[in-house]
Amino acid sequence: xxxxxxxxxxxxxxxxxxxxxxxxxxxxxxxxxxxxxxxxxxxxxxxxxxxxxxxxxxxxxxxxxxxxxxxxxxxxxxxxxxxxxxxxxxxxxxxxxxxxxxxxxxxxxxxxxxxxxxxxxxxxxxxxxxxxxxxxxxxxxxxxxxxxxxxxxxxxxxxxxxxxxxxxxxxxxxxxxxxxxxxxxxxxxxxxxxxxxxxxxxxxxxxxxxxxxxxxxxxxxxxxxxxxxxxxxxxxx
Amino acid sequence: xxxxxxxxxxxxxxxxxxxxxxxxxxxxxxxxxxxxxxxxxxxxxxxxxxxxxxxxxxxxxxxxxxxxxxxxxxxxxxxxxxxxxxxxxxxxxxxxxxxxxxxxxxxxxxxxxxxxxxxxxxxxxxxxxxxxxxxxxxxxxxxxxxxxxxxxxxxxxxxxxxxxxxxxxxxxxxxxxxxxxxxxxxxxx
Numbered sequence: 514x515x516x517x518x519x520x521x522x523x524x525x526x527x528x529x530x531x532x533x534x535x536x537x538x539x540x541x542x543x544x545x546x547x548x549x550x551x552x553x554x555x556x557x558x559x560x561x562x563x564x565x566x567x568x569x570x571x572x573x574x575x576x577x578x579x580x581x582x583x584x585x586x587x588x589x590x591x592x593x594x595x596x597x598x599x600x601x602x603x604x605x606x607x608x609x610x611x612x613x614x615x616x617x618x619x620x621x622x623x624x625x626x627x628x629x630x631x632x633x634x635x636x637x638x639x640x641x642x643x644x645x646x647x648x649x650x651x652x653x654x655x656x657x658x659x660x661x662x663x664x665x666x667x668x669x670x671x672x673x674x675x676x677x678x679x680x681x682x683x684x685x686x687x688x689x690x691x692x693x694x695x696x697x698x699x700x701x702x703x704x705x706x707x708x709x710x711x712x713x714x715x716x717x718x719x720x721x722x723x724x725x726x727x728x729x730x731x732x733x734x735x736x737x738x739x740x741x742x743x744x745x746x747x748x749x750x
Numbered sequence: 751x752x753x754x755x756x757x758x759x760x761x762x763x764x765x766x767x768x769x770x771x772x773x774x775x776x777x778x779x780x781x782x783x784x785x786x787x788x789x790x791x792x793x794x795x796x797x798x799x800x801x802x803x804x805x806x807x808x809x810x811x812x813x814x815x816x817x818x819x820x821x822x823x824x825x826x827x828x829x830x831x832x833x834x835x836x837x838x839x840x841x842x843x844x845x846x847x848x849x850x851x852x853x854x855x856x857x858x859x860x861x862x863x864x865x866x867x868x869x870x871x872x873x874x875x876x877x878x879x880x881x882x883x884x885x886x887x888x889x890x891x892x893x894x895x896x897x898x899x900x901x902x903x904x905x906x907x908x909x910x911x912x913x914x915x916x917x918x919x920x921x922x923x924x925x926x927x928x929x930x931x932x933x934x935x936x937x938x939x
Contacts, residue, residue: 569821576879584892585878611877618875622822645762650811652766653773657819660774668781678782685782690923693778697771697791697924701799701932704763711759 515557516629519636520729524737525549528744529621535748539613545747546613546620552736557627566616566623573619574612581608648716652707660700667695761800764932765808768796772812772831773819785883786916789816790834790860794921797838798847799933809835826875830868834914837863847922857918861911865903868910873902884909 529549536542553562581588581604588601637647671691672678678688729737772792779786792812796805809831816824837860841847846856872880878888878898884905891901 573823573876573879576885577877580878580885580889580892584889585898586892586895587898608877615876618826619822622817622825626818645758646807646811649762649765649769649807650815652763653769653811653815654819656766656770657774657815660770661777664774664777664781668778682784685784689778689782689784690920692782693775693788693920694923694927696778697775697795698927698929700767700771701764701795701924702929704767705760705932707763707766708756708760711763712756716755716759716762 516632517553517556517624517627518729518733519628519633520733520737521556521740522624522628524740525553525624526621528740529617529624532744532748533614533617536614539610541747541750542613542617545744546616548743548747549620549624549740552740553624553627562620562623562627565626566620569623570612570616570619573615577612577615578605578608581605581611644716648711656700660696663699664692664696668692761804764799765796765804768792768800768805768808769812769815771795772808773816776820786913787881788917788920790831790838790864790914791917791920791924793831793835794838794860794917795924797835798842798921798925802839805835805839806832823876826871827868829871830864833863833867834860847918847925850919850922853918853922854915855918857915857921858911860918861914862907864914865906865910869899869903869906872906873899878902880906881909 528545532542532545536545550563550566554560582601583598583604585601585604585607588604588607590599591602592600594600634647634651638644668678671688676688676691677684678692769792772789775788775791779788789812793805793809796808800808810828813824813828813831838856841856841859846852846859872878872884872888878892878901879885880888880902887905887908888898888901891904892898896904
């Protein structure tokens with residue numbers, strides 16, 4: 514899979530967020546989202562971005578429609594479904610408009626899952642972003658996988674020792690400290706080992722530099738300019 | 751090895767751990783099928799173990815990491831994480847994490863702060879849709895004639911104060927069992 518250049522991610526994020534503020538109707542928002550998703554799919558050479566956005570949007574979209582079409586008292590009741598359930602047609606329009614804005618915000622966040630992390634890191638170092646901040650973020654990403662795996666192992670081990678994790682909410686709450694404490698205390702204890710390793714590798718000893726000057730390429734600059742222009746034309750139409 | 755570089759590295763490693771705890775502890779509630787998110791345990795621990803500015807950084811970064819790993823909605827609650835961190839720092843200064851009942855009180859207080867800060871985001875950006883338990887409560891309040899914002903605030907107060915009270919007691923348990931020398935700043939008694 515090809516990764517997205519950081520410059521394009523920044524430009525598309527800004528336009529997607531701005532769309533939610535300036536767009537007049539849901540159609541324009543949907544159109545811009547479709548354009549961005551298509552370009553991202555072409556660049557990354559896979560349709561995973563569409564699947565991820567849909568998976569993240571639908572759990573929000575369905576309750577949104579239900580809340581505003583049936584329950585939000587701000588909108589007047591226009592008809593009764595099966596003679597009993599109040600239905601608000603203005604509510605469904607509002608839900609669709611809000612849903613399109615949410616879709617735009619979701620895609621803006623999804624883009625960053627496909628960013629070229631190495632180039633982003635280099636850019637941030639060149640932009641004088643504190644290295645401690647970058648290392649902390651990178652380390653936490655790595656630790657997360659370890660933490661989840663450890664939680665599973667501790668859970669299985671405690672069950673094997675006879676600590677009941679159910680049935681019933683009280684049994685689960687009682688079992689909670691026996692699972693959560695070993696995971697957290699172990700992770701906090703390991704921080705010291707990680708610190709020694711980081712310091713021995715020269716972390717914090719001097720100013721960090723990156724080899725080469727990885728500036729944006731010409732085609733990325735051109736695509737960014739076309740994106741901003743295209744977005745402006747779509748909003749002005 | 752210089753002591754200063756080790757100290758920077760220690761803060762960094764501990765901050766990364768707290769950050770990972772904020773995002774990764776949801777796995778424990780998934781395993782136990784509990785309706786608790788544990789998304790602030792790392793923030794409260796960072797407030798106790800790290801200098802305030804690092805704790806604030808950890809709280810803000812956990813929203814970014816959560817939005818990349820779990821769901822993009824996390825990024826819009828960055829203000830909630832920062833508010834929780836400030837409330838936790840205040841609670842620690844008052845020594846509210848040295849007794850279980852005090853920790854529960856601190857948790858409830860943090861939950862109230864969290865609800866007040868997150869409710870406008872849920873109401874304005876997400877139009878009342880949030881985690882399933884909170885969405886169900888919002889619907890219940892709206893069905894009884896309350897406005898969207900009022901329903902979200904009421905629902906958030908109930909869910910957040912319960913959730914954070916559990917987080918408070920867990921943090922107390924962790925701080926009680928924590929080996930000496932883990933914290934980079936003295937934990938207030």
